[in-house]
Amino acid sequence: MNGNGKKKRIGVFVCHCGVNIAGVVDVERVAKALEGYSGVSFSTHYIYMCSEPGQNMILETIREEKLDSIIVAACSPTLHEKTFQSVIELAGLNPYQVEIANIREQDSWVHSDKEKATLKAIKIVKSMVEKVLQNESLEPIRVGVTRRALVIGAGISGIQSALDIADHGYEVLLVEKNPSIGGHMIQLSETFPTLDCSQCIMTPKMVEASRHPNIRILTYHEVESISGYVGNFKVKIRKKPRFVDPDKCTMCADCEDVCPQIVSDEFNMGLSFRKAIYLPFPQAVPGTYTLDIENCLGLLPIRCGKCKEVCEPDAINYDDQETVFEEEVGAVVVSTGYDLYDLNHLGEFGGEKYEDVINGLEFERILSASGPTGGEVRRPSDGKVPKNVVFIQCCGSRDPENHNPYCSKICCMYTSKHAMLYKHHVPDGNATVFYIDVRTGGKNFEEFYQRTIDEDQVLYVRGKVSKVYKEGDKIIVWGVDTLTGRKIEMEADLVVLAMSMVQTDGVNELLKKLRISSDANGWLSEAHPKLRPVESLNAGFYLAGCAHGPKDIPETVSQASAAVAKVGDLFAQEQLLHEPTVVPVDEDLCSGCGICVTICPYSARELDKEKGVVKVNEVLCEGCGACAAACPSGAAQQRNQTDDQIFSMVRAILRG
Amino acid sequence: MRTILKLGKQEHRFIDRISELSGENVYSCYQCGRCSAGCPMAFEMDILPNQLIRLVQLGEEEALIASKTLFICASCFTCQSRCPKGINIANVAEAIRYLAEPKGKDHFGPDEVPAELADELP
Numbered sequence: 142m143n144g145n146g147k148k149k150r151i152g153v154f155v156c157h158c159g160v161n162i163a164g165v166v167d168v169e170r171v172a173k174a175l176e177g178y179s180g181v182s183f184s185t186h187y188i189y190m191c192s193e194p195g196q197n198m199i200l201e202t203i204r205e206e207k208l209d210s211i212i213v214a215a216c217s218p219t220l221h222e223k224t225f226q227s228v229i230e231l232a233g234l235n236p237y238q239v240e241i242a243n244i245r246e247q248d249s250w251v252h253s254d255k256e257k258a259t260l261k262a263i264k265i266v267k268s269m270v271e272k273v274l275q276n277e278s279l280e281p282i283r284v285g286v287t288r289r290a291l292v293i294g295a296g297i298s299g300i301q302s303a304l305d306i307a308d309h310g311y312e313v314l315l316v317e318k319n320p321s322i323g324g325h326m327i328q329l330s331e332t333f334p335t336l337d338c339s340q341c342i343m344t345p346k347m348v349e350a351s352r353h354p355n356i357r358i359l360t361y362h363e364v365e366s367i368s369g370y371v372g373n374f375k376v377k378i379r380k381k382p383r384f385v386d387p388d389k390c391t392m393c394a395d396c397e398d399v400c401p402q403i404v405s406d407e408f409n410m411g412l413s414f415r416k417a418i419y420l421p422f423p424q425a426v427p428g429t430y431t432l433d434i435e436n437c438l439g440l441l442p443i444r445c446g447k448c449k450e451v452c453e454p455d456a457i458n459y460d461d462q463e464t465v466f467e468e469e470v471g472a473v474v475v476s477t478g479y480d481l482y483d484l485n486h487l488g489e490f491g492g493e494k495y496e497d498v499i500n501g502l503e504f505e506r507i508l509s510a511s512g513p514t515g516g517e518v519r520r521p522s523d524g525k526v527p528k529n530v531v532f533i534q535c536c537g538s539r540d541p542e543n544h545n546p547y548c549s550k551i552c553c554m555y556t557s558k559h560a561m562l563y564k565h566h567v568p569d570g571n572a573t574v575f576y577i578d579v580r581t582g583g584k585n586f587e588e589f590y591q592r593t594i595d596e597d598q599v600l601y602v603r604g605k606v607s608k609v610y611k612e613g614d615k616i617i618v619w620g621v622d623t624l625t626g627r628k629i630e631m632e633a634d635l636v637v638l639a640m641s642m643v644q645t646d647g648v649n650e651l652l653k654k655l656r657i658s659s660d661a662n663g664w665l666s667e668a669h670p671k672l673r674p675v676e677s678l679n680a681g682f683y684l685a686g687c688a689h690g691p692k693d694i695p696e697t698v699s700q701a702s703a704a705v706a707k708v709g710d711l712f713a714q715e716q717l718l719h720e721p722t723v724v725p726v727d728e729d730l731c732s733g734c735g736i737c738v739t740i741c742p743y744s745a746r747e748l749d750k751e752k753g754v755v756k757v758n759e760v761l762c763e764g765c766g767a768c769a770a771a772c773p774s775g776a777a778q779q780r781n782q783t784d785d786q787i788f789s790m791v792r793a794i795l796r797g
Numbered sequence: 798m799r800t801i802l803k804l805g806k807q808e809h810r811f812i813d814r815i816s817e818l819s820g821e822n823v824y825s826c827y828q829c830g831r832c833s834a835g836c837p838m839a840f841e842m843d844i845l846p847n848q849l850i851r852l853v854q855l856g857e858e859e860a861l862i863a864s865k866t867l868f869i870c871a872s873c874f875t876c877q878s879r880c881p882k883g884i885n886i887a888n889v890a891e892a893i894r895y896l897a898e899p900k901g902k903d904h905f906g907p908d909e910v911p912a913e914l915a916d917e918l919p
């Protein structure tokens with residue numbers, strides 16, 4: 142009998158899954174044992190239920206036997222629940238009248254005793270019969286979609302995502318915490334494997350993004366909070382005061398000339414200086430100066446006020462305030478990029494003590510035509526051209542004991558590029574690379590690396606460096622050549638460390654706000670490592686670029702475009718369907734204690750103070766059931782998973 | 798010289814014994830060489846610390862027992878402090894010495910002391 146006192150006609154279909162199930166469970170016996178069990182009017186078994194003949198058999202049996210619900214005893218519901226839901230829909234039944242009894246992952250795969258496994262399978266299927274007897278027919282919950290996207294982080298991944306979404310015809314908000322878009326790519330000199338100048342290929346994209354009618358660039362902004370659900374998010378965005386009106390600023394540099402405050406320049410990795418009011422780099426987008434309040438002498442004219450005095454277009458506004466505003470979006474792309482592991486973690490290489498021991502991005506700036514040395518390779522300490530440069534790979538990477546266990550993936554390639562470019566600049570210099578393995582898995586990557594050795598005669602020494610120290614004004618490197626079994630000591634004028642890539646500082650707080658997860662190393666987790674690589678498990682969030690793990694530019698751009706294809710899937714839908722197996726509230730039973738409100742991880746429940754009961758936002762409810770388990774009055778009952786259903790399932794299992 | 802690589806029962810028994818005695822997972826060494834790069838005694842060794850671990854991985858008991866490195870290793874633990882895989886190489890050397898002792902190899906002979914050091918020794 143079901144809840145309405147009507148008798149059900151249930152069909153049981155036991156799958157062999159080849160030998161996956163049938164090798165351990167006696168499927169025929171399971172099918173027999175279910176014959177005539179309460180409400181079951183048909184029971185059979187078949188080699189592959191998910192195959193087309195298997196599905197057809199189910200379809201025909203439903204029609205012939207006039208079944209109103211079915212149980213498929215097979216693999217995990219995550220694999221084929223959808224398949225069988227659509228089969229019974231074809232037969233005109235409600236999709237919530239199918240249940241999957243998992244006798245593979247929870248039985249045949251974890252047991253070897255055939256007798257016991259068969260008895261367990263029978264219990265599992267019987268408990269599902271008890272559930273189905275009380276299953277109601279449900280309709281999915283329908284909600285609209287806001288066809289507008291938020292992209293967080295404007296490096297190459299964020300810019301590519303924004304451009305693609307905009308070209309699909311949807312509006313995009315591109316939020317960047319720094320004064321300009323561009324990220325790390327705009328800092329690079331030339332890029333492997335083709336050696337095209339990074340700025341030359343990056344600036345057209347930046348300009349395109351700034352001109353695109355569908356893109357609103359919000360630099361010097363950060364995401365404050367986010368609420369809502371897939372298709373319908375509300376985002377609070379915080380605008381940091383720039384104190385310069387981008388519309389008025391003509392980039393004449395008069396302010397910069399008079400500003401007395403000199404600070405280290407982040408864009409050049411601290412290898413040069415900038416003023417407190419500054420343009421991050423000549424091609425910055427938006428093209429405007431920014432007053433960095435942390436380093437400004439103070440906005441009071443008595444303290445300084447020099448910049449405002451000289452600004453002819455009157456672009457400087459000392460009264461600029463931090464503001465927070467709200468926007469509605471349907472999808473969020475997270476493209477917050479990476480940082481480099483701090484040099485200070487490597488005390489045995491001198492940490493940040495030695496000026497001439499630098500990281501890869503510093504060397505990029507030294508190589509760059511727009512860099513602090515005007516494109517000449519000169520070392521930071523005394524500006525001399527270094528004649529012996531040592532490059533050390535895997536600094537902080539592949540070291541589970543002391544640093545990061547993973548391979549940073551791109552440093553083999555950029556080290557090869559660095560050594561090659563160094564030789565182009567200083568043909569009579571020596572470049573030596575200490576490595577453990579050289580990983581060049583990418584299109585044209587191996588050929589590029591071979592060129593470094595064949596044509597530029599860079600010496601590769603196979604062995605990890607143990608120590609870098611100073612003796613007088615000489616830098617000494619202690620390494621080993623494992624190929625000849627010799628311990629090596631060499632002098633260097635400049636040492637370039639291929640530092641590990643790490644998650645961007647501060648991203649953890651952002652992830653908490655977005656409620657999306659990261660892995661043990663801090664990189665964003667994808668929904669499935671193979672089949673859903675650009676989506677987060679939290680619906681409506683997509684991943685692009687290095688925020689998800691170390692990547693080069695080609696891979697970053699591909700992932701950005703892939704993420705946008707998924708955003709397109711979402712925006713193409715008329716309405717979004719939400720699982721109806723949520724947990725409503727029986728207002729007559731609810732005592733208004735609010736325990737469920739605090740326990741719900743999705744903020745789907747709220748106390749209605751007037752009525753003294755809890756209200757549920759069904760669209761936010763993910764059906765995890767935490768509240769149902771916690772509710773002391775039995776007012777929170779999950780649809781098709783009620784307490785009554787669970788008790789009868791347990792009883793069926795205990796009975797056998 | 799040709800080495801015939803054979804990973805038979807005897808070799809596996811040797812590797813297991815070393816693992817057991819030293820408490821170290823010798824399989825996890827990926828031959829980065831960092832132990833050798835930092836070893837203050839490496840200049841005196843006939844096989845470097847990373848090669849010592851490598852020979853264990855290859856099951857080369859005899860070559861190991863014959864090596865001078867066993868008794869040159871000062872057990873200073875510099876290698877261990879830098880090893881990215883957390884292997885305590887000095888413990889592995891100790892385990893090999895333990896196996897070498899019953900085979901009559903518990904030190905290195907006076908004739909093996911380098912001439913320039915001979916005067917300084919008692």
Ligand SMILES: Cc1cc2nc3c(=O)[nH]c(=O)nc-3n(C[C@H](O)[C@H](O)[C@H](O)COP(=O)(O)OP(=O)(O)OC[C@H]3O[C@@H](n4cnc5c(N)ncnc54)[C@H](O)[C@@H]3O)c2cc1C
Nearest residue numbers: 294296297298318324325332333478479501686687693694
């Ligand atoms: C030394 C070096 C050399 C390299 N050379 C090459 C090369 O030759 N060829 C190649 O293909 N690749 C190279 N790469 C790799 C390349 O830099 C990356 O693949 C690429 O820059 C990744 O882009 P991204 O957009 O994912 O990240 P990023 O460039 O890091 O951009 C992320 C952006 O997000 C912003 N952001 C971060 N957090 C927030 C937040 N909370 N709110 C708002 N905004 C935020 C950041 O400010 C930044 O602008 C090199 C890398 C290094 C370290």
Ligand code: SF4
Nearest residue numbers: 535538549550552553
């Ligand atoms: S990419 Fe190369 S240098 Fe970088 S961590 Fe991996 S192996 Fe080491």
Ligand code: SF4
Nearest residue numbers: 826828829830832880
């Ligand atoms: S440092 Fe560790 S991983 Fe590297 S070679 Fe030595 S023992 Fe092997």
